[in-house]
Amino acid sequence: MVKYKWVMKMLNNTIGKNIRRVREINxxxxxxxxxxxxxxxxxxxxxxxxxxxxxxxxxxxLASFFRVSIEDLTRNVKL
Incomplete structure (x- = not known):
């Protein structure tokens, strides 16, 4: 269970950073x-x-609005 929480926290942070990044780019x-x-x-x-x-x-x-893929919002890479 602890590992699952760590993965979810990392995913939440990745998605959040990507949403913020694409919002600021726009x-x-x-x-x-x-x-x-x-x-x-x-x-x-x-x-x-x-x-x-x-x-x-x-x-x-979000993906449609910003014209990016869902993968762009969920991957741990710079947009």
């Missing part, structure tokens, strides 16, 4: 992105900081 703030996705700014902040992970539907919306 010169948008959290409020603008949240409004476009119809989510709260606090929810987006939780994704970006790794406190929460978006479900697959939100990941699809």
């Amino acid at each position: 010169d948008m703030n959290q409020e603008e992105v949240a409004a476009q996705l119809n989510i709260r700014r606090q929810t987006l902040s939780a994704y970006e900081t790794g406190r929460s992970v978006p479900n697959i539907y939100i990941l699809l919306e």
